[in-house]
Amino acid sequence: MFGKKVKYRLLFFITLFTLISLILFLVLNSLEKNVVFFFSPTEINNKSENYFKKKIRLGGVVKEKSIKKKNNSINFIITDYTNEIIVSYVGSVPNLFSEGKGVVAEGMLKDKKYFIADKILAKHDENYMPSEVSKILNKNNN
């Protein structure tokens, strides 16, 4: 059953498979900037020179009590609990955008601490529960 032809075929496929895995790995690593959908405030803080004057996405959590609305514009602080960046945005925000919840802002860094967004996306976590359960949990925590 394992004649020369079969062995050759098997070797060919194993080699092809390994090669493509390697190529995939290298491609994914080099495309890091595109594969990563957003950068955290800490990543921006550490390498901010790389990110100026480029359209980037900033992701994290909206800091509690940091949302300030004025007419059509909104200012808030995005945090990853290690570093913070102030974000300013003009326009409407998604329904799920709220304090203490995940957010992704797309736009440009003005300076190390200030980001001007032209798009705001809400990011939700993997937890699903009824509102009543959430109310009970909040009552117990407070």
Next chain:
Amino acid sequence: MLKNFLPHKAILINNKFIFFLTVLMILIIFVGLIFSLLISPSDYIQGDSVRIMYVHVPASFIALSCFLLIGLISILNLILKIKFIPLIGKSLAPIGSVFALVSIVTGSLWGKPTWGIWWVWDARLTSMTILLIFYFAYILAWKFIDNFEKANKISSSIAIIGLLNLPVIKYSVEWWNTLHQPSSITLTSAPAIHYKMLIPLIIMFLGMFIYTLIIFLMRYKTELMKLKLDKKTKNN
């Protein structure tokens, strides 16, 4: 049970069995939809738009599982060159690709009210699109290559290379920052879904699984009959 996939057994899958499965599926989906749309609670963050999850999650899971099976069948086909084995893959691909499409469309419909956008090219969504492309390539290889052995070789190669995309899809939400949230149901920890929402999810998954089985069996039976016919005409 695996014996039932052998041609002499599978071709005997009579229409009564398929009819029975169809009735069962309709009942389960009916109950599932009542749970999903009416009985289950709305989410503490997403409200009622969470109900799309009851179609989106099972569809995604089925799309991934079908491709995994097709990939494994293709590897098996390389080792044991028995004619009916690739037909299993060929019969799974159409329904798998439909569920991949359902996953993408329902996901998009879910994304607009929750994330605020219909589509983003984050790792999860991009890799699912790549899965769809692999599905189409696999199906088209079978469709447009006339010689069976050639079609078999090329489609199997496509499926095996496509297997590499599966761990990327699954771990995309863990390896990179994505807009799509991490998995709520994992093998290693308790589900992050409340039981009141987990139950309709399981029911809908069951119904969609049976639907996949029905479509697969109908196609597989047809493919086996075509094979039998080819053999007969070759002998004459």
